Amino acid sequence: MNAQDSGTRGTTPSLLHTAAELDALRRPAGARRVVVMTMGALHEGHATLIRTARSAAGPAGQVVVTVFVNPLQFGEAADLDRYPRTLHADLVVAAAAGADAVFAPSVDEVYPGGEPQVRITAGPMGERLEGAARPGHFDGMLTVVAKLLHLTRPDEALYGQKDAQQLALIRRMVRDLNFGVEITGVATVRDPDGLALSSRNRFLSAEERRTALALPRSLFAARDRLAAQQALHERATATTANASRVAGLAALGESRAAADTQAVTLARPSGGPAAVRAAARLVLEDASKEQPPLAVDYLALVDPADFTEIPDDREHGEAILAVAARVGATRLIDNIPLTFGALT
Numbered sequence: 001m002n003a004q005d006s007g008t009r010g011t012t013p014s015l016l017h018t019a020a021e022l023d024a025l026r027r028p029a030g031a032r033r034v035v036v037m038t039m040g041a042l043h044e045g046h047a048t049l050i051r052t053a054r055s056a057a058g059p060a061g062q063v064v065v066t067v068f069v070n071p072l073q074f075g076e077a078a079d080l081d082r083y084p085r086t087l088h089a090d091l092v093v094a095a096a097a098g099a100d101a102v103f104a105p106s107v108d109e110v111y112p113g114g115e116p117q118v119r120i121t122a123g124p125m126g127e128r129l130e131g132a133a134r135p136g137h138f139d140g141m142l143t144v145v146a147k148l149l150h151l152t153r154p155d156e157a158l159y160g161q162k163d164a165q166q167l168a169l170i171r172r173m174v175r176d177l178n179f180g181v182e183i184t185g186v187a188t189v190r191d192p193d194g195l196a197l198s199s200r201n202r203f204l205s206a207e208e209r210r211t212a213l214a215l216p217r218s219l220f221a222a223r224d225r226l227a228a229q230q231a232l233h234e235r236a237t238a239t240t241a242n243a244s245r246v247a248g249l250a251a252l253g254e255s256r257a258a259a260d261t262q263a264v265t266l267a268r269p270s271g272g273p274a275a276v277r278a279a280a281r282l283v284l285e286d287a288s289k290e291q292p293p294l295a296v297d298y299l300a301l302v303d304p305a306d307f308t309e310i311p312d313d314r315e316h317g318e319a320i321l322a323v324a325a326r327v328g329a330t331r332l333i334d335n336i337p338l339t340f341g342a343l344t
């Protein structure tokens with residue numbers, strides 16, 4: 001297929017392997033170019049990103065999907081070796097989702113001089129959570145994202161919230177180093193049973209998958225706990241002059257009703273970070289006793305801006321509850337965004 005053929009939607013996207021082919025990809029005048037970066041083995045999560053890119057680019061715009069398994073961001077050689085490579089099937093998914101071109105370079109094409117000596121450093125945010133579990137991962141990830149942004153030169157690039165720390169670091173790099181590209185996050189796509197779609201899910205046996213469902217269940221339990229406590233507080237604040245009702249009921253000798261009303265009035269303004277973490281931890285602890293067991297790497301409630309832990313007395317603002325765990329030989333991550341004090 002020829003690089004010049006691009007832009008004809010509904011047909012197979014142009015398959016480009018070299019930087020030169022990418023340079024030759026015609027960009028219609030004024031057309032918005034939107035990029036989705038992947039490591040291949042495309043699933044419905046990737047397809048959602050590509051469809052979102054398609055609508056962001058508009059009918060006259062151009063959607064470029066990159067497929068590259070970046071050795072720089074893998075710690076364990078075994079993880080890199082067994083990472084699925086399915087380019088033929090990926091082209092079918094990319095075409096159906098509306099991609100105009102797929103850039104699938106070789107390792108030598110991306111790193112012609114061997115491993116790059118000059119790299120992007122992720123900084124303190126890159127050392128927390130996933131960064132602590134996978135040393136060097138985020139430096140390698142940001143280095144290839146920087147290269148792919150330079151190679152593809154998009155107006156906008158889309159990344160999944162499933163990899164929330166990755167997304168936050170890319171936003172930070174683009175801001176700190178003036179990349180001049182718009183970064184958009186796309187909500188996590190889940191299977192009907194709740195498991196976040198991931199290329200690594202294919203390694204799970206049926207029993208391992210059953211155990212792995214504790215990841216989304218723990219996040220949903222935390223979300224429900226927060227919602228329940230916030231609803232309780234909402235009831236307290238929505239009831240006008242609750243305090244005077246307490247006094248009125250007490251004066252009438254209705255001590256039980258007065259006490260109930262007071263309990264609602266004194267409810268904490270939110271679930272509180274400790275209660276939210278505890279609700280998730282309970283589910284994970286149960287799963288660690290399952291067969292096969294879940295081995296939890298971390299559960300953390302963090303500030304989306306820098307991935308530092310949310311203090312227990314924080315009652316307002318955005319947070320991300322993130323979890324990582326192994327089942328058998330497969331390591332999975334998941335997270336959910338939470339808003340504290342949303343109803344107050």
Ligand SMILES: Nc1ncnc2c1ncn2[C@@H]1O[C@H](COP(=O)(O)OP(=O)(O)OP(=O)(O)O)[C@@H](O)[C@H]1O
Nearest residue numbers: 038039040045159160162163188189197198199200
């Ligand atoms: N379930 C999902 N929902 C939304 N976006 C996703 C989902 N899975 C992956 N993505 C996004 O797709 C892009 C490419 O991710 P990648 O190719 O690493 O897929 P992956 O399924 O996350 O693979 P793995 O987790 O096995 O590394 C990233 O921006 C990632 O956040």
Ligand SMILES: CC(C)(CO)[C@@H](O)C(=O)[O-]
Nearest residue numbers: 037038039070141144163
């Ligand atoms: C952003 C990315 C394509 C860089 O290799 C990768 O980390 C991924 O697929 O999430």
Ligand code: BAL
Nearest residue numbers: 039073074137163166
């Ligand atoms: N989806 C994030 C890329 C990685 O796991 O290396």
